[in-house]
Structure formats: C-alpha cells, structure tokens
Amino acid sequence: MAAALMLRGSASLLCKPRTVHAASLTLVCSRAMASKTPVGFIGLGNMGNPMAKNLVKQGYPVIAYDVFPEACKEFQDSGAQVTDSPADVAERADRIITMLPSSPNAVEVYMGANGILKKVKKGSLLIDSSTIDPAVSKELAKAVEKMGAVFMDAPVSGGVGAAQAGNLTFMVGGVEQEFDAAKELLTCMGSNVVYCGEVGTGQAAKICNNMLLAISMIGTAEAMNLGIRLGLDPKLLAKILNMSSGRCWSSDTYNPVPGVMEGVPSANNYQGGFGTTLMAKDLGLAQISATNTKTPVPLGSLAHQIYRMMCAKGYALKDFSAVFQFLREEENL
C-alpha cells in the first residue's frame, strides 16, 4: 500500500479547532493524549477476541463486554476486566471499540436499554468495526453526536488469522480530525489504517471492495471452468489470464481451481479463508445500499444471488472460492 495514503491525519491536525464540533474539543484532546487510559471493547467473538487481546498486549487496560457470558469468561481468564453491559463499558472508558455481527446488534449495543449511549461520556471516541449497512452507521453517528461524543465506522478486511496476527486492514469513516486518535488504537490491531471520508465511507469502501471481489471470484471460476472444458490446462490458463487483461486478485493470488496454486483454500478443499455465508452477508449489505441509492449493480446483484444459492446448497461454511466447485460438479453426476 502506498505509504502516502497512510500518512493522513498528522499530529498537527489533531487539536486544530474544529468549527463544527467545537463544544467537545477540549475533552477530545485530553482523551487522545492520555493514551494508555482504559479502552472499552464490546463483542468478543471470533474476530473481536483476538483484536481485544492485541490491545491488551500493547499495554491498554481493556474493559470488555459480550452478550455471551462464556465469551466474557474466557476473556476475563486472560486477565482483562469484563462488565455487565455496554452502558457499564461506557461508564468506565472514553474510547470504545465495537465488533458485532450485524446491524441490529450494533443498534442494540449503542441505543438499547443498556446501550453505550445510556452512559457515554462527552467527548468519548466510539469506533465501530462491525460490517453493517452504511446507513445504519450514519444513524448511529447522529445519535452519538447528540450525546457530545464522536463516532467512526472502521470495518476490517482480513479474517481471523489477520486478527490474531494484528495485520488487519481498517477502512475508517468519520470526522477527519479524529482519525489520528482512532488510528492510535487501530494500529494495535491492524497494519493498514485507511481514511475513507465522512461517517459511513468506511463501510462503503468495504462493501464496494467485497462486491467487486465476489464478482471477480465468480468470473474467475467461470472463465477457468470454461477454459478447462474447452481443453486448456488450468495452470497454463491461469498464467495467460494473469499476464492479460483478465488478471485479478482472484486469478493471481487466490485462484479457485484446485492444483493451480499452493496455500490457498482451493488447495485445501475450500477450508479456511472467507466463508460463503460471510460473503453472502456482505453482498446483502451492498444490495441494500444499492437499492437505497437507486444504483444499478447487475453483476453485484447476481453475485449475491449465487452466494445465496450456494448457502442453500451446503456451501455456507466453505471458502467463497468454492464457487468453482459449485459451478462445475457436472462430471460427478
């Protein structure tokens, strides 16, 4: 990634007067300077758990919460503090990261009966790393802002492995002046932290990328399958595509055809990687955003349907490159 892209939000920007949000300025600055004060973390699932642990490793006192008591327990055993509700987290930390499975969960955690907003402190920085509808991110941001706090959406790219290794990519949307404060925390968990624009653009960048990824992956599977049926050797075809205009990440880095590459899910019966059901979820968000903005996305829409059909046909837990298998199996029947 271009270094230039990463150098956004320098220190000098941080405490520059903000015309819009002047009221909360002092608190924001004091918060950002006290960098090893407690950090809240809500959502200790497959992704959230290792992310929170990376914060602990970097010396941050973490105040955590998860709706499942076992998840809390496991995390507590590793030495961190847990609380009884999102509201309790907000009472004890002025920087909070949330990592939740869906839009309704995020709404509940922020705006529910025991939600963050019940006890959020003025000037708090709330970073949502869930992948949700950007329109919901904007609603959450509005509600957070009314309480005098700051909201940023920062969905991640990269799976459980990247979460554990601390090299996720974060795509961040929100007020640019807060980007450095967010980045301080996010770099503990990721190697790339990209500023995308106003609130919701982090989500937008993620769903646009994943929509294009799904399209390219299915396209690669179709082109490879057709070529094989027409007599081409799969490895040779991949080489030709990769030096031609058909080249894409799905063909040159994550080829879906068994035997073409090593170390990718197609070499391991489509285990590991990025599950079909997760891709279907992201494509659903892309569809909803496209519908709401009246944007035609014919291939994105069909890609969504294909991953839905795959879920209905037993591929839900396989890597999304298994679309090659879904499309070809004819010879076995």
Place this chain on the structure above:
Amino acid sequence: MAAALMLRGSASLLCKPRTVHAASLTLVCSRAMASKTPVGFIGLGNMGNPMAKNLVKQGYPVIAYDVFPEACKEFQDSGAQVTDSPADVAERADRIITMLPSSPNAVEVYMGANGILKKVKKGSLLIDSSTIDPAVSKELAKAVEKMGAVFMDAPVSGGVGAAQAGNLTFMVGGVEQEFDAAKELLTCMGSNVVYCGEVGTGQAAKICNNMLLAISMIGTAEAMNLGIRLGLDPKLLAKILNMSSGRCWSSDTYNPVPGVMEGVPSANNYQGGFGTTLMAKDLGLAQISATNTKTPVPLGSLAHQIYRMMCAKGYALKDFSAVFQFLREEENL
C-alpha cells in the same frame, strides 16, 4: 510475461518425427527453413492491414487478398502483391495468415468455392488469427488436415495500436511441433506468442480472458459507481480497491471512471480502446462455447447481455469501459 512461458517449441522439437502426421513431415520442415519465401495474408481490415505491413517490413514477400477491392488497392499501393481469391493465395504461398471478422467469413475463406483448400499445397502452414468459435477452428483444422496441410488458431489480444506497433499477443493452438514455425511469423507482428495446446485452445484462451475482462470491467464500474453514490472520492476508492482483494486490471490499469486515471479511454470520453460491439461479439462466442459444452457461466452470460443492451442503446462504438457511463447516468435525467 514470464519468459519461461515463451520458450515453448525449441528448434530441436521442430523436425522431430511426428507419429501422427508423419506423412507431411518433410514438406513441413523444408517450408519452415525457407523463411523468406512468400507469405500469404487474407483479410486486410483495421487489424489485418497493419499486421501484413509488419510482415513486409520484416522482409517477407506478402501475397495478399481481401474481399473488398479498395482494401487490396491500398495494400498494393504500398508495394505488396495482391491476388483474386484465397485459392490464388494458396497457390502462391505455403504459409498463410488469415485475419477475418467472424466464423462464417473464416469458413468461406477456407472452404468456399474459391477458398484456400481448393489449391492448398501439402505441408502448408495455415494460421488463423481471427477470433471465432473454437468449434469452428476445430472443423477448419480437420478439413485442412485432410488436405495434408497444418492449421493453427492464433487469435490476438491488443487493438489497432498494438497491431501497428507490432506488439500484439498471440494465443496459439495447434500441433506443438509446428509452434516454432508459426512463432517465426507471429513474432513479426506481436511481442508475446503463447502456446496454449491443441487446435482451438488459442480461441479458448482468448474468449476466457475476454469474458473475465468483461465481468471485471462491469464489476469495477458497479463498485466505483456504488462507492461514489455512498460518498467516496473516486480516486481514493480506486486506491483502496487496488491495494485490496477487489484489485483487477480494469481497476488498476484501465479504470472506467473519468478523472481517476490518465491515458485511458475513460479520460477521453470513451473513444479509442476496445469497442463495445467487439466485446459483445467475443462474449457471444463465449456463450456459444459455454452452451455447447454445457458450462454454467452466469456472470459471463449477464455481461454479454449488458453489452448487447449497450449496443442497443447507442454505445456500440464507445470503448467497453463506457459501461460505467451506461450504468450511472441517472443524475442527468
């Protein structure tokens, strides 16, 4: 392109006994050694004309034919010889290159009343650089083989500019022992000459690549359009995609959104480049091949339909990246 890929068909292979085609062996070898003997060229259109001229530049006496007298005249004025029919070309040259717009044209030129096969010499090397149905290539090959001659399909990638500059890519299908003989001629017109396998695989490689290209291009247009509607800056979004898993040739080398890149058709009102009508033609070939081999290609099929609709809506002569314009125009209405 990996050098390794290009080193196919070394000299030592050339005259190795061929078990299958032993009968025509002697003639083949004598033909290949006499390298500056006349070369036939049939089809002097936008692509064929500069290709044939590059052969002339390399010192080959070219015997040419085109169904349009004006095309012949223009070529003759440049110093080459022209004849009255494909049969006449075959009478005077034992290496012939054909560059024709469609399957029926190719069938006519090879098998028609005054076609090449009427007077083809035993051992002749016939190279078809047209982009046609691979099944038709196989039929032509059978008919050519019956006459004791050799057929190879060698469609090109790269447009008129590449044809003029002599840096086309050729994807070659046919008997491997003949590849060097074909390459000797093709390298006069192209910088990449890739051996793909048996007859028809050159076509197969080309249509698979172009199908994936069309899918990636439409996908890029959809993702960019959606992102812009959701508030992202187009240049920033392109950067994010290009360092992520959505990366593809259409996003990083030929971005369809005006203002993102220089020197591409999107920077020039979609003029030049690879026309929508040509892309629709190649996608039609992909569809026919997929239908004939019962291969599901859902996105390739929809991409074909989208380019068909674009042709029906006035985009036929614009570059195929104009799909971005086709999908977005809403705000102007």
Place this chain on the structure above:
Amino acid sequence: MAAALMLRGSASLLCKPRTVHAASLTLVCSRAMASKTPVGFIGLGNMGNPMAKNLVKQGYPVIAYDVFPEACKEFQDSGAQVTDSPADVAERADRIITMLPSSPNAVEVYMGANGILKKVKKGSLLIDSSTIDPAVSKELAKAVEKMGAVFMDAPVSGGVGAAQAGNLTFMVGGVEQEFDAAKELLTCMGSNVVYCGEVGTGQAAKICNNMLLAISMIGTAEAMNLGIRLGLDPKLLAKILNMSSGRCWSSDTYNPVPGVMEGVPSANNYQGGFGTTLMAKDLGLAQISATNTKTPVPLGSLAHQIYRMMCAKGYALKDFSAVFQFLREEENL
C-alpha cells in the same frame, strides 16, 4: 376472484373473545359498530386523494391530513375537514387509513414527533395502505399494539384509475378478528379485499405478485423481441404463446409489443399504466425482503436491476411494459 376467498372474517368472528388482545376488546367492538363515525385519512397524493373521496361519497365524515398544504387545500375545498398533523387526526378519529409513498414516510407519520401514536386512542384501527417493507409494517404494528390499538397493512393493487373508480384490490395483513372492521372501510374504495394472514403478509403478497409480474413482463418482452427477430409475426406469436405454456398476464392482457393489443400502454407509446419508477420501487422492496430472509431470487433481482437501468436511461415515467422498447431499439441506431 373466487368468492370463497372473499368470505373471510364473518360477523360472528368479530366480537369473539380474543385471547391475545383481550384488553382492547370492548373498545374495538364499540368502534366497529359505530360505522359512520369519522374516519381519518393521511396522505392525499395521486392515490390517497381519490381513495379518501370515495370514503366521503359513502357517507363517512373524513378527517384528513397531508404534509403538502396544497393537497390539504384541494381536499378541503371538496368539503372534507383537514387537520394540522397526524396526531390531530388520531385525536379526532378512531379509524385511520394511511397512504404514503415510502417506509420512512410511514415511520414519520406513525412514530414521528407529531405522529399518530402521540394521540392515538385505545382500540383505534389503523390501516396502512402504503406499499412498504413488510418488516417496517411489523415494527409499526408492534408500536401501535403497545398503545392498545390495532394495526393492519393493506397495500393496494391497481392504479389511479382504479382508485378513482373504487375498484382497487386490497391485500390485508393483521389480526383476523379485525378483518371485517377493516373490510367495511376498504370496500368503499376497492372491489377486492383479500385477507392474507398476520401483519406484514399484505405487503408480502403485493411484493411477491409484483416481482413475478416484473419477471413475466420482461420475459414476455424478450420472447416477443426474439421471435420477431427470428421472423415471426408479433400477433401470431402472441396467439401461440397465449395458447401455450408461456401464457401469462403480460402476454395475454397487457402485451408490451405495439400493435398486438388495443387499450394497453404499448398501444399508446407506453403512457399511463404503471410507471417504471414505481415498479423499480416495488422490486427494491422485494430485494430487501429477500435479503433479510436470505431467500435467493435471481430473476427478481435481475428484473430489479433492469428497471433500475431503465430509470437511468430515461424510462422512469413510461409504463413498465416499455421494457420491450428498452431491449429492442437496436435497429434505430
């Protein structure tokens, strides 16, 4: 329509003890018996205006509101009463019909600062005839129920003409015991009133029908267009389809090809009828419902995209059968 279908919710059911909603029972019954007490009507647009006027014609005192003062004024001039807000309507009428353009409008009218729920009386019957996301209908129903009132969704099929003539079809979702009370009002405005099931199923029935309608219409346009290109006479082809398994409402009642039928939009340059932009809206609702329920709808999804593209290409205000024109125009170019 089968008479049997219409005979749901007989009088004997009306005041039968309801185990679930027993608390509000008495009020419901007293409300339903006083049938010519005032009826509220919110949303006096192209559809709402003639619908409300039909209630007036049947002798109901109507208390109306619309967000646009001109719409109120026009309605007031015709002799009805208008108020200042949805809350005011709720204060003065215990039966209210709402007819609004979209989900957010419905949420605002019911739950906004001056919304119905601010002053709704216990036992009131609130009927929403807007076409909106069934999930939003369910949310509205929950909120209404908390106030001790009853909510039913009752979207319509039929356009402005049917609204004026009083022969709309209503598809009604909600508690079955309330169906007769709703039907009493709805029959003033429509000739078919169909009970569909629990809250939200009225919307569900409508969007399922319209999704299938869109698919059949595009399919008919494609089949007619292809047949014409292959040399068939359009009228003869329509006859053959209509006596065969391709028969559908779009082919036999609303054929999209000019010259095949009289008295349909295709005979009048696609003016009148059901606008492309409205169809795109309904297909958007179908997509959102399908995404939320993880239901694969590949053709419905593509139909949505095609109507989106048509909106982007100048067809927004033409009848949705203009897809025939959208797909064919090639010969003019």
Place this chain on the structure above:
Amino acid sequence: MAAALMLRGSASLLCKPRTVHAASLTLVCSRAMASKTPVGFIGLGNMGNPMAKNLVKQGYPVIAYDVFPEACKEFQDSGAQVTDSPADVAERADRIITMLPSSPNAVEVYMGANGILKKVKKGSLLIDSSTIDPAVSKELAKAVEKMGAVFMDAPVSGGVGAAQAGNLTFMVGGVEQEFDAAKELLTCMGSNVVYCGEVGTGQAAKICNNMLLAISMIGTAEAMNLGIRLGLDPKLLAKILNMSSGRCWSSDTYNPVPGVMEGVPSANNYQGGFGTTLMAKDLGLAQISATNTKTPVPLGSLAHQIYRMMCAKGYALKDFSAVFQFLREEENL
C-alpha cells in the same frame, strides 16, 4: 386454441400455382393426393416411437429408421418396416418425418453420407419435428430445396404422454402452400397444428415459448418461496397471484410448490413432466438464436444458466418445476 388459427391452408390453396417453386408443383400435388402411400419416419426414440405408431394406427404404411438397432427391432416387431439408412427411407417414401435429438443429428440424417438427400425424390415432403437451432433448419431447407423437394420444420410441444395420446402441438414453418399436406400427417399425431410462417419459424415459436415458460417458472418459484418465507400460506398466495397480474401458466396450471395443486410434478416429487435437462437444451437454442441475431435476452439468459446449474447439481432428470426445490432447500441444511 382459437379454431380460426387452425384453418390455415385450405384445400383450394393446395394446388394453386406457386410462382417460386413451380417446377416441383406437379409432383407435390400427386404426392399429397395419394394420402395412404408410405410415410418415412426417422428417429424412434421416446417421442418418435409413439408418434410413428400413431401414423401406423391411422393406416399409413410406415418405413422407419433409427441409428440404434434395438429401436428399429422393437418397432419392426410391432409390424412396421424398417430400413438400413435415411437414404433408404428416402428411396421408398416421398413423405418423411424426422424426430431427432439435436442439430448435429439432424444435419447427419439429412446431409450425411447415407442421408436423406442422397436419394430423396423430387417433390418429396420432409418434415423435421426435432427441436433444433432455427438457423440449422434454414440450412437444411436450402439443401432440400436444391434437390427439388420441400422442407418444413414442425417441432412439438407436449411430452411422451402427449405423443402417445396423439395430442401434441406442432408449430410449423415452411411454404404456406404445403401446410395442408403437412397437416394431414401431423394431425395423426397431434391435436394442434399451427402454421407459424416461413421455414425456421416453427422452431422460433417453440424456443420463444419455452424461454418464456422457463422464465415464468423460475419467477413463480421465486415469488412463492419469498412469500412463504414472509409468512404467507402457499395455497393462499397461489390464489392471490392467480387472480392478479402475476398470473401465469406456471402459477395457475403447473404450480411448482408441493401441496398447492394435484396432478402436477410438484405433487409427485418432481417426477415425470418436462425434464430439467431438456429445458436447459431448449434454453441453449434460445441463447444461440439470440446471440446470432444480437437480441438482448437478459432473463432468458439467466434462466438458461440456472437450469445449467441445476443439471450440475443433480436435478437433470427432475421436472423443470423442481427449480422451487433448488432455490429453497436452505432449511434442510
């Protein structure tokens, strides 16, 4: 079917001078008058066998051929004569019906080394009831015409049951003056014989109908599935669709949802009916025709791909209404 439609080609037309084909006129008339002279029949498969037997029942001496000896043997045992090749059939009969599985088979039977054209008599009437590419029908017609004989395409609608019962529908393309002669034979095997226009239009009518049928069927499956997921009772939803604009043959006569109708494949685990693999074949023909005529058919194209995917996933031999099952199965997983 409208009787009017069937009354084409009256007796008075039959021997009217034909300006175009005057040379073969006398023979045609003498052939048509001698109505119980031998009739050739080539292709004794699941459809051809009962069709040929119906000709025998009507008193026609049948001269038959099939490429599989067992098929010939079975037919011979029932009292008919069989021959050694299509050419032999042509030598002994001047009216021949062919019923073959695909375009290449038809080309072989007509134009192959022992094909009909080797020995066809001038003035013979050759009727091809195979479902093939209309472009191939036109080529066959040209070759037949060169021999002074007459070719008509007459594909059927209706399956094995209809073939046995003699109530197939024939869609006939060819010279109108010959329609009565063809009808004389075809009415022995079918109850509807429809004249469609010039050669190839019989095929065109069939593939247009079947494309629309496939689209409507998948659309019905999607709409029913979505409605059920949204809480609607399947029977009630079918009733609502059938009295609304979503009505189509697939919803009201052949509903794909188990439990909605009796006596259809969905009531019998999708056994019997019209196989998915046959639908995929017809959709492939529609695609090829659409590609060749540059006609956009986006839904037809996607329907084709869906039936291809179903074939690849084990549905090849189920009735094509099993698409409902293909799309829904999620709950079982």
